[in-house]
Amino acid sequence: MGAIAAVLFAIAFFINGSGTSTNAWFSPTSLMLAGLTCLALHLLGVGTGWYARRR
Numbered sequence: 001m002g003a004i005a006a007v008l009f010a011i012a013f014f015i016n017g018s019g020t021s022t023n024a025w026f027s028p029t030s031l032m033l034a035g036l037t038c039l040a041l042h043l044l045g046v047g048t049g050w051y052a053r054r055r
Helices: 002-018 028-044
Strands: none
Touching: 002 028
């Protein structure tokens, strides 16, 4: 999840820096929010592979 967040932040940075006109789904703000969501999930431990052992 952390790597996905980094990629989304990089894409948003390049779109914002180039001044490219995009639609609402690929605007720098929406990509930033998607990156923040992935980062929050990563910090919560989602997708890390740690599972509780069953007895």
